[in-house]
Amino acid sequence: MEKISRRDFIRIGATVTAAGAALAAASGTRSLLEKGGAPVVGRGGAMAAPPLxxxxxxxxxxxxxxxxxxxxxxxxxxxxxxxxxxxxxxxxxxxxxxxxxxxxxxxxxERLPRPRLQTGERGNGDWREISWDEALALVADRLSALRAAGQAHTVVFLHGETRGQMRALINRFMTAYGSPNVISQDSLDEQAARLATFLTQGINGIPVYDLNNARYVMTFGGNLLEASRHVIGYLGALAFMRRGRPDRGKLVAVHPRLSLTGVKADEWVPIRPGTYGALALGLANVIVNSGLYDEDFVRDFTFGFDDFEDEAGNLHMGFKRLVLERYPLDRVESITGVPAADIARLAGEFATNRPAVAVMPTGPGGLASGNSLYTAMAVHALNALVGSIDVPGGVWVQRFPRLADWPDWTPDPVAEAGLAQERVDGAGSDALPLALSAYQNVADRVLPAPVGAAQVADEPYPVNALFLYNANPVYDAPNGSRFAEALRKVPFVVSFASTLDESAAHADLILPASTFLEVWGDDYxxxxxxxxxxxxxxxxxxxxxxxDPGDVLLSLAAMLGGPLADALPWRSYKELVEYRLSAIxxxxxxxxxxxxxxxxxxxxxxxxxxxxxxxxxxxRLNAPKDGRFDLFSRELFAALAQGSSDDLDCLPHFDLPATVESGDAATYPFLLVTQTLITQPRSWEGILPTLQEAYGLQTNMKWSSWVEINPRAAEALGVKKGDLVWVESAVGRVQVPVRLYEGLWPNAVYMPPGQGHRTLVKWGRGSKANVVIGANPNRLLVAGTEPLDGVAAVSPTRVRIYKA
Amino acid sequence: MARWGMVIDLDKCFACQSCTVACRMENNTPVAGPDQASRGRAILWNEVLPFVEGEYPNVTMTFIPRPCQHCDNPPCIKVCPVKATYKNEEGIVLIDYDRCIGCRFCTVACPYQVRYFNWYRPEWPEALKEHLNPDPEVAPRPKGVVEKCTFCIQRLRKARQKAEAEGRPFNPTDYVPACVQTCTGHARYFGDLDDPDSLVSQLAASPRAFRLLEEMGTEPKVYYLKQG
Structure with missing residues (x-):
């Protein structure tokens, strides 16, 4: 620490002195600001200021x-x-x-002050501001006409993060209206983790890790301290874990990039992108092989550790045989690139420093490699092996309060007919039986396949109206330009965006949402x-x-009447929340x-x-089934039993993501990984200038994007720090400056998500309005969908890099 | 009189920069914008600095949050030709913006580079002026003066006033700067270094404690605790 010299401070921190030399001695004249230009920290004066x-x-x-x-x-x-x-x-x-x-x-x-209607061609930016009455009447007329024409199911509601009662309200609104098409963005990030918890523990939720009491934490993915679901709790818990020796716990971060989590971890384990699952199974191999697993827990509280016979008398492979036969260390080393000696050591540390937890990646992009469900299950299985399920310092299940029951209502024949229709995203269909949503699929199902490509699946019916809530698919979905096309094809698009974001720009009508600081609501x-x-x-x-969009939906329900008014009898979202909380x-x-x-x-x-x-x-009160942790998923076995005799489908296993070893490696030699930074808000599409000024801490990059390249790879490419390059994938390219970073898997490259928004505002001196800040890596992602669960399969995407 | 000091535990600091942003919101440092930021002129009284070392795969990175060190022997004061910068009786180094002539001797003299010069009148998009902190101590600084961390001196004043209004003696624990209050890793501690029982003086005496560029004899009142 003492090695840091004054020179370092000058180089890294401030440039005030360097800039100062240019202007030499500035004049002593200065103008006070009109607003509050009083002398400030004067000797004594301001200290006497009266309290406000x-x-x-x-x-x-x-x-x-x-x-x-x-x-x-x-x-x-x-x-x-x-x-x-x-x-x-x-x-x-x-x-x-x-x-x-x-x-x-x-x-x-950047906020939109009132509702606005697109007057010209959509996407052209010709808007007319209208009153709320006019706007609501427009939506209600359209919805009621569609409903009367038996087209209720052709209304689609795309949503991102929802808080408190909002998700239930959206679902209730759409169910009463008669559409099965409530499509959640979960398939871009958390769906795999939720499903893995359901298939192993019987609970559909993100596990809670009791890091406060853990002695050993192994996090897969670089998100834990930046973009995990309960990030603020984990920051505090890890600080507590570091309360001093000998109590100090150990944090290990497994990620292709040395992210902030890796930096602050006690050990960073670089790994080939997309191969977490193999490492987890390799660790399991060592733990099982050396007998370090928690025998009592495995015997009393898990299912499918040993081989077993089902009711029909068929023999099935258990978890033990799976990891011992299929995941020996030399194989795992060749898949993951993690040395076998390290795997053995990490497994030993993990199994002998209890309570230990293995954290599955949950943030955006954390699990999206096309093998994400089984990866999440493989990571989660480590917790069962060391008995860390439902113990202090282990994995907990989040409880939710019992709130007042929703009032009964009866669907009318229109709603029943609509709900019986197939979903637009294909979730729940034969191809995606476990999917709750497949957000990234919508564009491909609405549009004909691009020339030369096979149609993924035919559009079941044309979409007649589409709502966007906390969702900006043109920006946040892989290959979002397809979404822009798809939105143009839908005759009526309504957005609840607060700013004129990329998707709202293609809407007919924007009903701007209030910010969370202006509304009533609740939050679990x-x-x-x-x-x-x-x-x-x-x-x-x-x-x-x-x-508040909640109020808007309730107004629409009242205007539409019928089952909607029965299902949603409240006049405001505040009333709804008060009703629900009345049971506490x-x-x-x-x-x-x-x-x-x-x-x-x-x-x-x-x-x-x-x-x-x-x-x-x-x-615990809500233990699944018999309370056992499924190492062999009985749920999957039941769901897939017809015609499937392969036990692997029910066990956590590993398949290499198609992109890692696909044939286009010659054209696109690099693997693009992205990972959300802590400086990026998750439900706001506008620019927050102070977060921009703190944006890329590790790179000292503000108000911009960059691509991180390992210095050796950059040397081979002939690019230097700061060079502008194109990063190009099969579906698009973006221009960004290069940043050389030692903390990166040799052929991985990293771009920060969250940038690439156009701002209409002039932020600060010498800056321009109507410019794009940074570049959006989602434009490079090739949209794919994982079989079974509908999770987006986009990472790592193959790219190439060349000088701009 | 207290002698205010801060301790930052680098083991618990997760480099989230909440302190940086809390400081800006509390102290009204202006939006720099892409152009000024690219020239390194973003004013952030409490920046977190990254230091990368090593080669793949043995890479380490150290983050140092850097507020004003509030030296007991501050070089900035000695060079100020107009006595605009001074140390108050509680050890906080402050700037009298009315006296400052903008010569920037102090910015050069400060070995920690925590002093920022206002090259221009601070600017915000009009709408964003609504959220500026109305406390008089943090009214936007004029063009041509130097500014820096004050340990949120306005909070000290308000804490004293609150204690007085409640008819009780002021207690040093009534007052913390914005960065300490918001720290997500609970890595920052603040208090009276002269009180041997205070948490900060105990932590400052820890074998893990060190100060930046200690050999320069500046006697900083910001202590750091080494990473585990």
């Missing part, structure tokens, strides 16, 4: 899935600072940089294990004439005052007591 009349309002963040409790400082009706709510059990008073920067979202000049507390709810409420008067037995005033409520009893409960057992312990 301020209030602190508690609400809940919505910029990433953590959903932290916030306290917002409000002065003169303006929100001026955000802190964490100390009573929220996940963030416990801290607030990450995205939450801090949320003020820039609230007051962003996740990442703690126990159940809880955090309240969201307006901290300031709405800045613009925008509405809590002092209302206290709830309002604290902003959060949770079943904190676990915190104070003695190990082994009933309250403790509700969260931890194998007598």
């Amino acid at each position: 009349d301020e209030t602190w309002v508690k609400t809940t963040c919505a910029l990433c899935p953590s959903g932290c409790g916030l306290v917002v400082r409000v002065v003169d009706g303006k929100a001026v600072k955000i802190e964490g709510n100390p009573l929220h059990p996940l963030n416990q008073g801290v607030c990450c940089l995205r939450g801090q920067a949320a003020l820039e979202m609230l007051y962003s000049p 507390i996740e990442g703690t294990g126990y159940a809880g709810v955090s309240l969201r409420r307006p901290v300031v008067e709405p800045v613009h004439d925008t509405r 037995d809590v002092d209302r005033d206290k709830f309002e005052e604290n902003g959060v409520w949770s079943e904190m009893v676990y915190f104070n409960a003695a190990p082994g007591s009933p309250a403790w057992g509700n969260v931890v312990g194998r007598d």
Whole structure:
């Protein structure tokens, strides 16, 4: 540490002095700002300033899935600072940089102030602002006409992240309307992890890892500290894990790139992109072979470890034989590139430093290699081998509170007929039986196949109307330009975007959503294990004439009447939330005052007591089936039994992603990996200038994108740091500067996602409006879909790089 | 009188930069924008600096969050020709923007490079001015003066006023800068270094503790704890 010289500071940190030389001695003249230009930190003067009349309002963040409790400082009706709510059990008073920067979202000049209607050709940018009454009437007329014509099922609702009751509201609205087409963005990120948890533990959810009490954490993927679902809880927990020797736990990060997680880990394990599953099975091989697994847990609480006979008398392969026969270390080394000695050592450390957890990747792009379901199952199986299921320091299942039951309603014949139709994305069809959504499929199903390519599947029926909520498929889906084409083909597109994002630009009508700081709502507390709810409420008067999409859906339901009005009898989203939360037995005033409520009893409960057992312990309330962890998935066996005699389909196993060893390796020698940075908000498509100024910490890159290349590979290519290059895949190319980075698998390249948005605003001196900030790597991704589960299969994508 | 100091545990710092952003929101440093940022003129009183070492696959990276070190023996003060920068009786190094003539001797003298010069009048897109912190101490600085971290001096003033309004004596734990309050890894500690019982003085005495460029004799009041 002491090696850092003053020169380093000059080189890396500031450039004030360098710039100063150019202007030499600046003049002493200066103009005070009109606004508040009083002398500031003067000797004594300002210290006597009277306190301002301020209030602190508690609400809940919505910029990433953590959903932290916030306290917002409000002065003169303006929100001026955000802190964490100390009573929220996940963030416990801290607030990450995205939450801090949320003020820039609230007051962003990029926000759309009121509804607008496309007047000319779609995508041309001819807009007319209209009133909410006019806008709602337009949508209601269109929806009711389609419904009357028996076309209810041709209405599609694409959505991204939803908070609290919103997902249920969307589903209820569409079900009552009569469309099966609620299509979630989950298939781009979390669907594989959720499904793997369901197939092994019987619970459809993202596992919660009790890192506070873990001694050994092995995270697959580089996301844990940047973009995992409960990131803020994990940051605090890992800090706690590092409370000093001898208690200090070990964190190991497995990822092709030395991400922030890898940097802060105790050990980084570089691995060939897309091969996590093989490494997990190799680790299992060592743990089983050396007898280091938790025999009691495996015997009493797992299914399918040893070979077994089913009811029909057929012999099936168990997990033990699978890993011993098929994943010897030399094979795993050749697949993953991780030396066999390292695999053996890591396996030994993992099995002997309990409680140990293996964390599956959950963030966007973490699991999207075409083998993601079995990869997630393979990683999760490690937790079962060392008995880390439902124990302190292991894997927990998130509990949710029991809320008031939704009122009964009866679908009419139109709704019944509509719901019986096939989904537009093909989820639940014979090809994708386990899929809940296949977001990336929509464009290909709506459009004819490109010339020369085979049609993926025929469009079951033309889509007549499409809604976009927290979803921007032209930007966020692989090869989004196909989505732009698809949107042009749909006669009526409505977006709830807050800014004129890439997809909203192709909409007929934009019903701008209010930001989370202006609306009522609720948020399930996740990442703690126990159940809880955090309240969201307006901290300031709405800045613009925008509405909460929840309110808009309820208004539409009332206007459409019939089963919709029966299913959704509330006048506002606030009323709906109040109704749902009415079942929670809590002092209302206290709830309002604290902003959060949770079943904190676990915190104070003695190990082994009933309250403790509700969260931890194998007598847990919602254990699946017989409470056993499926190493051999009985669910998959039941789903696939017809005609499938291959046991591998039911066991975690590894297939090399098609892109890693496909024939176009000669043309496209590099493997593109992407991974969300902590500086990127997950549900806001506009520019937040302060996050841009903190954007690429590891590269010291602000307001831009870059491509990271291993220096040896760059030398072979003849490119240097800062060179502008084209990164090109089979479907597109983008131009970015090069950054040489030692922390990268030799033939992998990395681009940060989240950039490439056009901004209409002039941000800061000397900058221009109407420019694109950085480049969007999603444009390079070749859209593929994993069989069975519908998860996007896009990573790693093969690219080549050449000088611009 | 307290002697305010900070301890940053590099083992718990996950380089998330929440401190950087919290500082900007609290202290009204302006939006630099792509052009000024590319010239290295983004004003961030609390930057996190990356240091990469080694070759693949043995690469290490160290991140150092860098607020003003609030030296007990600050070189910046000695070079100021107009006595605009000074250390107050509680050890916080401050700048009187009204006296500052913008000569930038202090920016050069500071071995930690924490002082930022306002080449231009700070700018925000009009709409974003709504969220500026209205505390008078952090009113946007004029063109031509130097600015830097103040340990959120406005928070100290407000904490004292709050204690007075509540009719109780001010306690050093009533006051933390914005970066300390928001730190996601709970890696930052703040308090009175003169109080031997305070957490910061205990941590500052830890064998893991060090200060930046200690050999220069600047006596910084920001301590770092080595990574595990």
